[in-house]
Amino acid sequence: MIGRREEQMVLDPKLLEILACPACDDRPPLRLEGETLVCDECHRVYPIHDGIPILLPDEALQPEQTDVNHQ
């Protein structure tokens, strides 16, 4: 029986280090917040699915634009 188990990480910290916001020109680093990645520059919120960050501007949630209207 395994005595101790590390708490499961939402995202590999090493992966987090190399991630950058695809929507910003200067590629700022992303901040892990809960189970999402937040860009401090454009304030987009990127979801993480099964440990894989979905760094697509189209998939990101924007605080100013929470309702997505597809025309």
Ligand SMILES: [Zn+2]
């Ligand atoms: Zn950004």
